[in-house]
Amino acid sequence: MQEKVLMKGNEALAEAAIRAGCRCFFGYPITPQTEIAAYMAKRMPKVGGAYLQAESEIAAINMVYGAAASGARAMTSSSSPGISLKAEGISYLAGSDLPAVIINIVRGGPGLGGIQPAQSDYNQVTRGLAHGDFHVIAFAPNSIQEMCDLIFDAFDLADTYRMPAMILGDGMLGQMMEPVALPEPHEVSASAKPWAANGTKGAREHNIINSLYIEASELEDKVLARYERYRVIEEKEARHEEFMLDDAEIVVVAYGASSRISRNAVVAAREKGIKVGMIRPITLWPFPKKALADKAPSAKAFLSVELSMGQMVDDIRLAISCSKPVYLASRTGGVIITPDEILAKLVEIDGGIK
Secondary structure: OOOOEEEEHHHHHHHHHHHOOOOEEEEOOOOOOHHHHHHHHHHHHHHOOEEEEOOOHHHHHHHHHHHHHOOOOEEEEEOHHHHHHHHHHHHHHHHOOOOEEEEEEEEEOOOOOEEEEOOOOHHHHHOOOOOOOOOOEEEOOOOHHHHHHHHHHHHHHHHHHOOEEEEEEEHHHHHOEEEEOOOOOOOOOHHHOOOOOOOOOOOOOOOOOOOOOOOHHHHHHHHHHHHHHHHHHHHHOOOEEEEOOOOOOEEEEOOHHHHHHHHHHHHHHHHOOOOEEEEEEOEEEOOOHHHHHHHOOOOOEEEEEEOOOOOOHHHHHHHOOOOOOEEEEEOOOOOOOOHHHHHHHHHHHHHHHO
């Protein structure tokens, strides 16, 4: 059995990224994710990697663009307002078909908000991350172990589909400590990326990394080809977890930190005789629409549990074609919802459907 070590979420995420082959990290400090940058500053020189604290979030994401264009596994991390500043660069990455990983350890907002945990960047990540027609693969881990495991998947899928991937965590996961089994190191050679701009050595044509297309028809062709890839991703890469779902009449939908809290509420509701189960999205894009649609015929109601004002509710409604009512249990501004609050909402819903 692999030995486990006790680590803080942010630091475990950084170590796992290094083990996944990340050798270029560019960032800027902002609570509650600063430990990622601090850990990278210590570890990157020891593994032959490059660490640079940029002068701004904007500079950091453009450094990621340059490193990714050379074929390196590159990563940046930030928290909510910092991700907004990186948005233009993320769009350039998508427009140039470059793989990279972005970490968002979400804090309360809007504006500077607060440093407490939140999930209020859901719409940003899944709908309006930056300008143009594009997506990023968005993972939503709910434990430190899953953060470590999914960072490998984020890098691998980013390379496979040549697009950015994001780990969406929150201040609770970033700051808490849990035992983790760190994955074995995985080396990736830039030479395995024939499209990279890393020197021809006289053996091939020059590669040009570009997101500017003057002819509208050429840009349209690029976007349409990209969306063909996105359709493949939606079919193959959507992930979720089910809990006590088989006979559930009320289906809780929760991700990340909210799903940990919801699990306790589901168990408590079952003890009261309420038939409750849970679907936990592990990918927010692609959203696990099929899992919800498959459950809709036998369910009587759905409950979205979020640390936001209900940003996931519309995705649940769309997934089930608005065939059943979708309720909301939430807190916002950095306040963490409790199992008792979720249980009270489940009791209320159960009373209304009987």
